[in-house]
Amino acid sequence: MTAPMHDTVPVKGDEAGVAADVTKKAVEGRSLGRIAWNRLKRDKLALAGGAMVLLLILVAVFAPLITSVLGHDPNEHHEDLIDPLFGTPTGSWGGISSEHLLGIEPVNGRDVFSRVVFGARISLLVGFLSAMVAVVFGTVLGILAGYFGGWVDAVISRVMDMLLAFPQLLFIISLISVMPVQLLGLEGTGVRLLVMILVIGFFGWPYIGRIVRGQTLSLREREYVEAARSLGAGQRYILFKELLPNLIAPITVYTTLMIPTNILTEAALGFLGVGVKPPTASWGNMLSTAVRYYDSDPMFMVIPGVAIFVTVLSFNLFGDGVRDALDPKGTR
Numbered sequence: 001m002t003a004p005m006h007d008t009v010p011v012k013g014d015e016a017g018v019a020a021d022v023t024k025k026a027v028e029g030r031s032l033g034r035i036a037w038n039r040l041k042r043d044k045l046a047l048a049g050g051a052m053v054l055l056l057i058l059v060a061v062f063a064p065l066i067t068s069v070l071g072h073d074p075n076e077h078h079e080d081l082i083d084p085l086f087g088t089p090t091g092s093w094g095g096i097s098s099e100h101l102l103g104i105e106p107v108n109g110r111d112v113f114s115r116v117v118f119g120a121r122i123s124l125l126v127g128f129l130s131a132m133v134a135v136v137f138g139t140v141l142g143i144l145a146g147y148f149g150g151w152v153d154a155v156i157s158r159v160m161d162m163l164l165a166f167p168q169l170l171f172i173i174s175l176i177s178v179m180p181v182q183l184l185g186l187e188g189t190g191v192r193l194l195v196m197i198l199v200i201g202f203f204g205w206p207y208i209g210r211i212v213r214g215q216t217l218s219l220r221e222r223e224y225v226e227a228a229r230s231l232g233a234g235q236r237y238i239l240f241k242e243l244l245p246n247l248i249a250p251i252t253v254y255t256t257l258m259i260p261t262n263i264l265t266e267a268a269l270g271f272l273g274v275g276v277k278p279p280t281a282s283w284g285n286m287l288s289t290a291v292r293y294y295d296s297d298p299m300f301m302v303i304p305g306v307a308i309f310v311t312v313l314s315f316n317l318f319g320d321g322v323r324d325a326l327d328p329k330g331t332r
Contacts, residue, residue: 039325046321052314060120067114072100074118075279078109086296094299102303105286106293112300116307118281122270123311126196127263131255133201138208139251143239145209146216153213160206168203169268175199176274189276196269200262208254215250219243249326256319260312267308283308 040046059066067074081090081100087107089095094103094112102113145156176195183191219225220243228242269275270284278285283304290301 036322036325040321043321043324045317046324049314049317049319049321052310053318056120056311056314057124059117060124063117063121066117067111070101070111070113072111072114074114074281075110076114078104078111080109082107082109088293088297094297094303096299103299105289106297106300112286112303115281115286116283116304119283119286119304119307120311122193122276122280122282123263123266123308126193126200126266127259129197130200130204130262131258133198134204134208134258135251135255137202137205139212139244139247141205142209142212143216143243143247146213147220147235147239147243149217156209157213160209163203163206166203168199169265171203172196172199172269173272173274176269189280192274192276196266196275200265204258204262208251208258211250211254212247215247216243219246253319253323253326256315256322260315260319263308263311263315 078100081095081104082088083090089104089106089109091097091103095109096103100111100113102111102116104111105115141156145153172195176192179191179195181187181191183194186194225238225242228238233242266275266282267284267287270282271288272284273288275284276282286304287301287308290297290304294301
């Protein structure tokens with residue numbers, strides 16, 4: 001005799017709960033930030049570049065701690081490790097050893113690793129702050145030109161064209177040459193850093209200003225802007241509450257790509273001798289000094305050059321990844 005089968009009868013309340021969960025999962029959306037992060041996670045090169053950028057920032061912030069642990073001040077001389085006849089490190093590969101991880105400088109014997117670590121502070125400081133100056137000027141003037149149009153757009157656009165045609169590097173060299181020793185409570189290296197940050201940022205804003213202007217020309221005709229205007233919203237509200245949030249993506253992308261350009265500009269100024277003054281560590285200054293010893297101590301030129309190369313490459317990889325992640329039409 002076959003035993004009776006006992007079917008489990010679902011409770012009506014349980015069915016309603018399951019249906020609600022399924023419906024909730026079906027309609028659950030994803031924010032633009034989450035979509036961009038999911039895109040970015042799939043780009044291994046961009047993640048590697050971002051990790052290196054984060055590492056460089058940590059190295060720059062904790063430079064005094066790092067050098068104190070290793071026991072070498074960036075301005076401490078080690079003449080006992082220098083060949084008195086040729087002025088080059090006595091050890092092989094530029095004096096690289098367990099005590100001096102990247103060797104020592106010719107003539108004075110300063111620790112190259114400590115100099116590179118402190119040089120990162122100068123490069124990243126100028127790169128980030130000058131980019132922030134350019135972003136502020138470019139965003140404000142670009143959004144004004146794109147939204148108001150007419151004579152406002154004409155004036156701002158002609159100023160952009162003039163600045164883009166101006167010889168930026170020559171202007172910075174001539175300006176730093178005539179700057180006073182003290183300015184706004186700063187002196188020496190502080191004055192030169194301030195001038196580099198302001199001038200590089202000022203000449204960099206037209207690049208981001210043109211991008212913001214072009215995006216604003218498109219966004220100002222969108223339905224949500226017309227709706228806000230029809231409801232009586234003021235121009236300030238439309239500019240900073242409706243348009244600006246939709247410009248964050250292109251601004252972020254261009255900022256990440258602008259920083260390595262500024263780092264290269266700072267290195268070029270240091271190489272030409274118009275950057276920060278010695279004994280302040282700078283990658284450009286190190287390269288300028290290394291030119292005289294490239295045949296007898298090539299490692300002294302290779303190390304700061306590699307530092308600049310890795311930094312710029314990391315920012316470019318990360319910037320490209322951010323651009324692809326924030327662009328909904330972008331494909332790999």
